[in-house]
Amino acid sequence: MTREADLIGRDIGQVKILQEIGSGGMGVVYKARHKILGTDHAVKVLHPEYASNKKILERFRREALAIRSLQHDNVVFVLDFGWEQGIGAYQIMELLDGISLYQAIKEKQAFGKERLANFVTQVASVLECAHENSILHRDLKPDNIFLCVRHGKQERVKVLDFGIAKVVQEVSNKLTRTGVALGTPQYMSPEQAAGNWEDVDHRSDIYAFASVIYEMLAGKPPVTSNHFTEALVKQTNGDLTPLRMYRPDLDGHYLEQVIHWALAFNREQRPPTAGDFLRELLVAIEALPDEGGSVDTFVDAEEDTGSEFDTQYMPSLSSAPPPSIDPKALEPLPFADTSVPDGALLQDHIFSTQLQAFHQIAPGTFKDEAMRGSVILDITGHVLSSQGFFPEVCVQGVHLVDGICQQLQAARPNGSWRHGFIETKENVMGVFPYLDDVAGMIFGCPEQRESMALDGYVQNSQHTSQEQAQAVVQLASVSGVEAVALFSLDGQLMSHYGLPVEGMDRFVLRFTPVVQAFFSLPFDARGLDVWFEDGRVLAWQLEQIGVLFVFSQKMINKLMLSVLIGRHYVSLIQQCITPVTILPETGPPLSGLGESHGLSxxxxxxxxxxxxxxxxxxxxxxxxxxxxxxxxxxxxxxxxxxxxxxxxxxxxxxxxxxxxxxxxxxxxxxxxxxxxxxxxxxxxxxxxxxxxx
Structure with a gap:
């Protein structure tokens, strides 16, 4: 697959790539020019790691089809969609001139009555058209709304990114499983945040639309958290901040009532359609003073110490609701009074995304159907959320593996750790950092060719001291291996090859707690495989006697290593008890390793x-x-x-x-x-x- 930087100047379909104009988690957007018409376009190309993923490709294709089926002026137009060898999947779209709504809010741009009314009319029109065509957006947010510059004319709004759009008539949607929360949690409806996809309909888009309008007026969404899981929990608990907390000038105003109507916890109490919501919005906006739509009048609710705007206090709403609004929907919202348990968060897209990365590493082991459970822990090891089969002993293991990976990160200059895999006889766990927390997934037994098990490879023949010394050398000779280190149970470096002599004392100091933590795991671990930004560390437990570490590049034949370790198994065990002389190629013997450590x-x-x-x-x-x-x-x-x-x-x-x-x-x-x-x-x-x- 061609690297993304190499696409500049390449032809894709009828356009030539000119320059990169943006990137995201799934792909890169380029500016391109039509070779015949001379018109400029935007080209979205999936990242190479996703280009062979069938599920992601299907979502990418569905986005293009959903947009083409709408043919709406306020939806970005897709000119072409395809896949090319060396490039991957791509979409050719119209090129937009302007800024995202997210950037406009960040700049605290004013949204006066006219601009606000123009905005909500265009977005509601898109939603109404999509819903009439049985399409749900499911990820409406300021990042996915673009404000186009039109000199001398009204601002044109474009709705982007139908990447997780859903065609309602689909009976079996294998792309979205029950219990998986797709989208952005700050704008998800409670049913979407809980992963209850059977309950997600057009009213979830209306909920997200109301969250966007709320943020335009308040400067932040009704659910505020930089933590994915915390935001999901708040949404499933209906834990919203009343608009008046940020905009006291709108306290009791009809606009506040209409917005909270669409933010009702129960979808049955939200506006029936986007058109119904728009009708009441326009009435409410018209009732605003001239400056009433400006976001520069909001206050920081966290700094307001007055009791008037206490989050647990919701004064009665003064304006009479219009006929289309159920009066019950305007009662105080159930901010912290819901029966939806945290356990309803069976999974979220963090695990779906990570599963794809795991699958690229070991496709035979990390399969959707092999996944048994998942968990997210805070830095203290406390469970924030969990789903499926994830026993307490494995929770403890995830917390300890997190510590081991951080310690390895401090010991080796390979950048931040990305994920680690701990293997037992019964299963394998994938552990990865998530913001300030750590998450883990548990799978069934790995395939033999992807396993770190030494069963079947161990040879019990005795070896001379010279043969013992050659064990680490042969392991270090495997393509991709950079160094090998053998530690005893008590953390002593017994043998090594390829490690630099300079800084050795610090290296041993860092690795001693790693060895001890390895043997403290609450289950019998066959091995550990930790991936970093630049490199990889693999560790095999040698009975209850020592640990063998292999430092390598990312691409390494793990099966070959397991076979060689089995062949030299007895020699390695002997060295854990009686250290051999360090080979000259690795530098002088380390202080503390001498004859006194051998058998007298x-x-x-x-x-x-x-x-x-x-x-x-x-x-x-x-x-x-x-x-x-x-x-x-x-x-x-x-x-x-x-x-x-x-x-x-x-x-x-x-x-x-x-x-x-x-x-x-x-x-x-x-x-x-x-x-x-x-x-x-x-x-x-x-x-x-x-x-x-």
Whole structure:
């Protein structure tokens, strides 16, 4: 796929790309010129990562068809739509001259009576036409409304972005699942924010339209939050700020009543049609003073400390409602008095968008039908929203993985972390940052070729010290790998290749808590795969003994790495217990890594007579140790003997000097490396052996 910057000067259909004029989350907009007519047009091109996504392409196509079917003066005209090799999906549209409504509000432009009436008339006309053609916009907001400059004439309003428009007659809409909130939460109706798509109809567009008018008058929408999830919760709870909080001059005015009529929590209490809403709007606008539509008269509700405009206080409305308005709709809004639970937010478009990114990485694993649940946590690990299957142990895992990813980000100069994947035997979780919070999704077992599982690749053959040293070298030789580091359970760097010597102390300091956090995960993790802006870090847990880190470019053959790790598995485990000499190519040995960390040759020497006399029942103790090693082998594999030997040394003994009375302590320390239920099983067997005399 051609990079977007390379499209300048390219031909698309009958137009030539001249320059980029804007970009967004889904694509880039260019200025282009028709090669025959010489007229200027706008060309919208999807970002390359979306160009092969069938669902997004279908939405892109539907947008073009929806716009073409309307043929309305206030809807941007689409000249052509298509897909070209090397470019992807595109739309050729009319080029607009002016600014978005969002920019006009940001500049605090005045909307006097005439301008406001002209605006609402044109937008309502678009909605009425769309609804009559069974099309819902579903994402009406200031960003999607353009104010065109027309010298000497009235301002022309254009409604843009029908990207998530819905054709009402569709019986099965696979592009929009129940529980998925698509749109912009500050302008969503409660039913749309909750993802209840069966309840979303033309009155949701009317709700969004009223939110836009509200913002034109107040300078901000009725739901204010920079946090996606918080805004969704406010909408589903009907937690709106009364217009009078920002515009006390409109307190009790008919315009306030009409706007809040369209913002009714219950869709049945909103205007029946956009035309009905417009009719009452024009009456209300006409009743305004000349400056009544200007946004430069709003006040900051957060700075107003007077009780007159308390959000819990809604004075009775003085003006009598017109015949078309249900008087009940003008009663105080249920700002914080709704039965809609936070759990109604089953999913939102944050997960739909992220799922597409995950799918690009591992299409066999991250599929819509494989997703079991999702969760959003704040920085303290508190659940803000969740849906589907997401047990508490996985919630804890998401919070801990967030900390691990942040720590990795501090340790490696690869930019901000984008997402991380933690894999267990039963499932894989995708974790990603969202604003100041963290979100996670849980999926079923990954496909073997996309898995970090080492099952089936492990070779239990013993290796010499020289062969052990070559293990990390061979891993580092895989295409795309930049460095390899092996850490023991207690966070010591035991072996590495490719890491710069300069700054090594800081590197080890940063990675020690990563290792400890890895082993603190509330489930048995096979591996961790973290993606950054510029690079990637993969980590494999080696039994309960160590962690192997591979630092790579984004594109790496994970299956090849798993095969090689399995081949050198025993060597890597041995190095977690007994460090090997660091290879010359990686720089001088690190301070703190020397022979003192290895196994002393004195341990294999004959026991001195004075020590031998202190050991009671030596044959029985030796037999118990042998049985203990055999039992431990059942839980961690062939490296059990080395682990037992290392643990005995830390206790201050050798296999020949450890007293029988120290066996219970040895059992406890060995069990500390295991997770349940292995831990309980080993403790029970070890208790029997340590009592045997």
């Amino acid at each position: 040759s004195a341990e294999t020497e004959d026991l001195p007579p004075e020590l031998a006399a202190q050991v009671l029942d030596m044959p029985d103790c030796a037999a118990a140790l042998e049985e203990l090693e055999q039992e431990y082998t059942k839980h961690i594999g062939p490296m059990a003997k080395l682990v037992v030997k290392k643990t005995i040394k830390k206790m201050g003994f050798t296999r020949k000097t450890i007293p029988f009375g120290e066996l219970p302590q040895l059992v406890q320390q060995l069990a500390g490396r295991l997770n349940e239920p292995k831990k309980s099983d080993f403790l029970a067997k070890g208790a029997v052996l340590s009592r045997r005399k």
